[in-house]
Amino acid sequence: xxxxxxxxxxxxAIASCSSEDxxxxxxxxxxPVESSSSYIxxxxxxxxxxxxxxxxSSSSEVVSGALQRDLVKIHSEGASVVVGTxxxxxxxxxxxxxxxxxxxxxxIGRHEVTCGEYNALLASPETGIAGAVFLxxxxxxxxxxxMTYYDAVLYANARSKQEKYDTAYxxxxxxxxxxxxxxxLNGLVFRPEVNAYRLPTxxxxxxxAGKNWNPQMGWTSDNSNYKPHQVCTAEExxxxxxSFLCDMAGNVMEWTNDWLGSFRDTTVRNFVGAPDGSGLGxxxxxxxxxxxxxxxxxxxxxxxxxxxxxxxxxxxxxxxxAFGAIPDAVWMGKxxxxxxxxxxxxxxxxTLQGVTGVYDAKIAFRNDITGNLAFVDFSNGGVPxxxxxxxxxxxxxxxxxxxxxxxxFCTSPExxxxxxxxxxxxxxxxxxxxxxxxxxxxxxxxxxxxxxxDTVIVYVSDAGNNKNAGDFFSKSTWQVPFSNGQFxxxxxxxxxxxxxxxxxxxxxxxxxxxxxxxxxxxxxxxLHDTVWYNGNQVCNVSLSKDGTDRTLFLDFGGExxxxxxxxxxxxxxxxxxxxxxxxxxxMARAPQGYSFDHSEWAPKGFSELSASGLAVVSLVNADGAHxxxxxxxxxxxxxxxxxxxxxxxxxxxxxxxxxxxxxPVSPDEPVLAPESAGVYLYxxxxxxxxxxxxxxxxxxxxxxxxQVLVYGSSRVEQGVVPEFAAxxxxxxxxxxxxxxxxxxxxxxxxxLNHSGNLKAIALSLDFDYWRxxxxxxxxxxxxxxxxxxxxxxFWKDGIPSQLLERVEYAYSPSAELRYRYxxxxxxxxxxxxxxxxxxxxxxxxxxxxxxxxxxxxAINEIARLAEDCAGLNIHLIGLVFPQxxxxxxxxxxxxxxxxxxxxxxILERLDSLAQANPFFHLMDENKMGNHDYTDEDAVNRDHxxxxxxxxxxxxxxxxxxxxxxx
Numbered sequence: 030x031x032x033x034x035x036x037x038x039x040x041x042a043i044a045s046c047s048s049e050d051x052x053x054x055x056x057x058x059x060x061p062v063e064s065s066s067s068y069i070x071x072x073x074x075x076x077x078x079x080x081x082x083x084x085x086s087s088s089s090e091v092v093s094g095a096l097q098r099d100l101v102k103i104h105s106e107g108a109s110v111v112v113g114t115x116x117x118x119x120x121x122x123x124x125x126x127x128x129x130x131x132x133x134x135x136x137i138g139r140h141e142v143t144c145g146e147y148n149a150l151l152a153s154p155e156t157g158i159a160g161a162v163f164l165x166x167x168x169x170x171x172x173x174x175x176m177t178y179y180d181a182v183l184y185a186n187a188r189s190k191q192e193k194y195d196t197a198y199x200x201x202x203x204x205x206x207x208x209x210x211x212x213x214l215n216g217l218v219f220r221p222e223v224n225a226y227r228l229p230t231x232x233x234x235x236x237x238a239g240k241n242w243n244p245q246m247g248w249t250s251d252n253s254n255y256k257p258h259q260v261c262t263a264e265e266x267x268x269x270x271x272s273f274l275c276d277m278a279g280n281v282m283e284w285t286n287d288w289l290g291s292f293r294d295t296t297v298r299n300f301v302g303a304p305d306g307s308g309l310g311x312x313x314x315x316x317x318x319x320x321x322x323x324x325x326x327x328x329x330x331x332x333x334x335x336x337x338x339x340x341x342x343x344x345x346x347x348x349x350x351a352f353g354a355i356p357d358a359v360w361m362g363k364x365x366x367x368x369x370x371x372x373x374x375x376x377x378x379x380t381l382q383g384v385t386g387v388y389d390a391k392i393a394f395r396n397d398i399t400g401n402l403a404f405v406d407f408s409n410g411g412v413p414x415x416x417x418x419x420x421x422x423x424x425x426x427x428x429x430x431x432x433x434x435x436x437x438f439c440t441s442p443e444x445x446x447x448x449x450x451x452x453x454x455x456x457x458x459x460x461x462x463x464x465x466x467x468x469x470x471x472x473x474x475x476x477x478x479x480x481x482x483d484t485v486i487v488y489v490s491d492a493g494n495n496k497n498a499g500d501f502f503s504k505s506t507w508q509v510p511f512s513n514g515q516f517x518x519x520x521x522x523x524x525x526x527x528x529x530x531x532x533x534x535x536x537x538x539x540x541x542x543x544x545x546x547x548x549x550x551x552x553x554x555x556l557h558d559t560v561w562y563n564g565n566q567v568c569n570v571s572l573s574k575d576g577t578d579r580t581l582f583l584d585f586g587g588e589x590x591x592x593x594x595x596x597x598x599x600x601x602x603x604x605x606x607x608x609x610x611x612x613x614x615x616m617a618r619a620p621q622g623y624s625f626d627h628s629e630w631a632p633k634g635f636s637e638l639s640a641s642g643l644a645v646v647s648l649v650n651a652d653g654a655h656x657x658x659x660x661x662x663x664x665x666x667x668x669x670x671x672x673x674x675x676x677x678x679x680x681x682x683x684x685x686x687x688x689x690x691x692x693p694v695s696p697d698e699p700v701l702a703p704e705s706a707g708v709y710l711y712x713x714x715x716x717x718x719x720x721x722x723x724x725x726x727x728x729x730x731x732x733x734x735x736q737v738l739v740y741g742s743s744r745v746e747q748g749v750v751p752e753f754a755a756x757x758x759x760x761x762x763x764x765x766x767x768x769x770x771x772x773x774x775x776x777x778x779x780x781l782n783h784s785g786n787l788k789a790i791a792l793s794l795d796f797d798y799w800r801x802x803x804x805x806x807x808x809x810x811x812x813x814x815x816x817x818x819x820x821x822x823f824w825k826d827g828i829p830s831q832l833l834e835r836v837e838y839a840y841s842p843s844a845e846l847r848y849r850y851x852x853x854x855x856x857x858x859x860x861x862x863x864x865x866x867x868x869x870x871x872x873x874x875x876x877x878x879x880x881x882x883x884x885x886x887a888i889n890e891i892a893r894l895a896e897d898c899a900g901l902n903i904h905l906i907g908l909v910f911p912q913x914x915x916x917x918x919x920x921x922x923x924x925x926x927x928x929x930x931x932x933x934x935i936l937e938r939l940d941s942l943a944q945a946n947p948f949f950h951l952m953d954e955n956k957m958g959n960h961d962y963t964d965e966d967a968v969n970r971d972h973x974x975x976x977x978x979x980x981x982x983x984x985x986x987x988x989x990x991x992x993x994x995x
Contacts, residue, residue, distance in 0.1 A: 247279025
């Protein structure tokens with residue numbers, strides 16, 4: 030689905046985008062990108078917005094004029110449409126049905142964007158983008174396919190700019206693969222309120238398509254000869270006028286604008302999908318294509334057989350354009366809550382790591398619109414999602430625990446006198462295990478690990494104005510132990526509310542909210558209280574977390590700050606830093622059009638780019654809204670946007686600390702290169718690469734105890750469940766996609782090189798799809814971790830003790846994927862039947878001479894692997910998975926073709942191999958379609974359900990027992 034991605038996102042010094050002025054938004058400086066095969070494009074400069082003047086009065090009509098050519102006006106204002114379905118047999122992501130009401134009209138392309146249209150715009154020297162891919166098409170009137178979602182977004186923006194509109198999509202950088210396809214847009218934000226070209230929302234697409242829905246008349250596998258056709262040539266279009274929408278049900282599937290979220294049995298106004306990608310980052314695909322049977326194409330389906338992310342591309346996926354603003358857009362997250370505002374992560378773990386040196390990071394903050402805590406877990410990998418902990422506790426000043434698992438917060442902000450409560454809860458969507466500190470008042474919690482190794486929370490009895498010394502010292506600073514989910518007994522530290530932080534050794538404490546006060550040990554070892562910064566007004570004081578005892582704060586453009594900075598500035602325009610004695614040593618300026626608020630030190634980074642320290646802040650726009658959370662880098666005084674929203678307060682950033690990964694544990698071990706060892710994944714990955722990243726982590730964790738390794742395709746993922754074979758230590762290393770070269774590569778170089786405890790290796794024999802130039806292996810092993818393994822002979826002479834930790838610490842895919850494969854690598858399977866998706870043959874069953882030569886070569890390689898296994902007393906088992914028995918009534922073996930007569934010869938050859946080598950075994954559970962796997966055993970035409978996997982795994986175990994020694 031996705032071509033090889035050549036990305037090197039290293040050391041990106043990213044500056045914040047300022048607010049737009051009359052000349053357009055300023056462009057951030059990303060610094061060098063050290064790969065000629067990928068690059069980051071500057072932020073597109075938007076033209077001034079204006080009304081496009083789309084006219085018309087009929088229910089659907091062509092939009093005329095030079096600006097919106099080939100679009101059809103859809104009069105949807107006041108109308109409604111049903112998305113999703115209540116059919117129990119449908120995928121869970123398609124259920125339940127939901128009603129969407131429109132308060133606006135929109136326009137949509139009469140047909141899919143063609144290859145000629147795409148090349149004329151994006152690949153044009155006048156209107157295109159440097160490095161954009163040029164599509165090689167047999168005919169310019171064919172749909173533009175093999176396009177990522179991001180490619181479609183760039184087309185929409187380019188068309189908006191060509192026709193002097195503002196753009197619907199804003200972003201800060203573009204990442205491309207080796208072929209020029211865009212596989213990532215950093216900081217991508219969809220702006221529905223803009224009158225511009227864009228992709229249609231799912232609701233818009235369904236509303237428009239439903240007017241003339243007839244899959245039997247479109248280009249499907251029934252009549253397409255398994256290839257795309259020129260747009261508007263299907264039988265459905267014959268005799269129709271130019272207002273007829275072509276190819277909605279067939280030709281190619283189509284991108285929509287929406288993130289894939291959940292539906293609810295309710296009515297939503299102006300629905301625009303989920304607010305973010307929620308980890309895995311799935312997008313909504315609509316319609317059918319040339320390879321789908323007409324009977325399987327419907328209006329409610331939201332995707333493909335495989336997971337569809339923004340960087341997915343396939344020869345059967347294209348897009349059509351839409352135009353028009355969406356007023357008061359409503360998003361609905363996976364929690365089923367609808368909202369007209371949203372919080373969006375503007376960076377990802379890999380970009381953040383380029384500055385901090387750390388992948389594993391979390392940020393917590395207050396959503397001041399709701400009063401709830403929210404957070405982003407960047408260590409979750411994939412598309413970072415903002416998660417809000419929803420309850421009735423008004424939450425301020427969150428601080429994340431040293432282990433990253435909990436968050437402390439209080440119920441009153443800095444600068445406000447009076448009672449405050451302090452709580453700790455799990456840093457999770459549920460916010461479970463909520464506990465309250467039972468004291469009269471506690472405010473501004475800060476986690477700390479004492480020199481003795483105890484975890485404590487420092488807090489103050491009152492966080493009000495500290496200008497009056499008498500009032501200030503009537504308050505106090507306290508410390509309370511926290512362990513096993515419970516508070517201990519509080520201990521008073523000082524008179525005075527020093528809520529800006531206490532140093533590790535307790536010899537320095539600071540506070541702000543009017544005066545910059547410090548409790549400090551002098552050169553004689555005496556503790557005393559003082560006022561720094563010449564008594565000028567300050568706020569948002571924070572003591573550093575790196576042992577340097579530096580203090581940062583915000584001021585109001587006072588005399589002392591102006592003298593240090595060298596020019597006049599406005600309130601909160603500068604972050605100022607003093608040393609441990611209160612001397613000014615540094616400043617950083619807010620981006621143009623913004624001021625700072627809620628400044629806090631971040632933990633020490635592990636990159637030269639962050640050597641001088643990092644801080645997190647809220648960025649306040651000219652209207653006073655706290656619309657972003659950003660990272661300030663004092664090494665180069667840059668500001669990097671992290672999160673966008675309406676009112677984002679009190680950010681706290683946490684990094685997972687390095688443990689033993691900084692060096693070898695013994696002189697005999699190699700020093701592992703952090704930029705290579707265990708780095709099996711980068712962002713904007715294919716799903717297959719992400720799953721292999723997880724499987725490699727499992728491999729290194731369990732190889733010392735694994736007795737059986739199983740390699741292969743998604744048929745293996747879902748069909749072999751180690752949990753059903755408790756008496757045998759088994760690991761499922763199957764990954765979606767069929768590539769026999771990939772499976773042989775990993776079985777030989779990883780499995781056999783670490784065969785001390787192995788008794789058997791199994792491979793799925795998916796010969797129905799074996800073909801040259803598959804390329805899945807190349808798309809996986811280009812990541813540096815695989816090269817590093819190969820250069821070290823796959824660690825045949827000994828696995829470094831730190832390798833697993835390196836893998837765990839490197840870039841990781843989403844928690845959703847981790848959960849899916851949490852059963853020793855087996856995927857969680859659904860329910861269905863053999864004919865759930867139809868039983869069409871996706872490829873011509875006729876086997877070419879070239880393809881047959883490839884199959885013969887693959888069998889030869891399997892024979893050689895079997896010989897090598899025999900030399901190590903390891904059994905090699907070839908698995909043939911059952912497919913829909915309906916294929917018996919065709920000339921094809923299964924989904925991907927190959928004549929049944931040819932299949933018989935292949936099976937005979939494999940059986941002969943088993944007869945010749947007692948260490949090779951053929952387990953054919955398809956039996957040319959004459960198997961006993963019922964509908965309940967299947968998810969679809971070539972995958973097993975949970976029940977079917979139990980049956981298959983049970984038979985596999987029985988075979989193992991019969992061939993393995995006691």
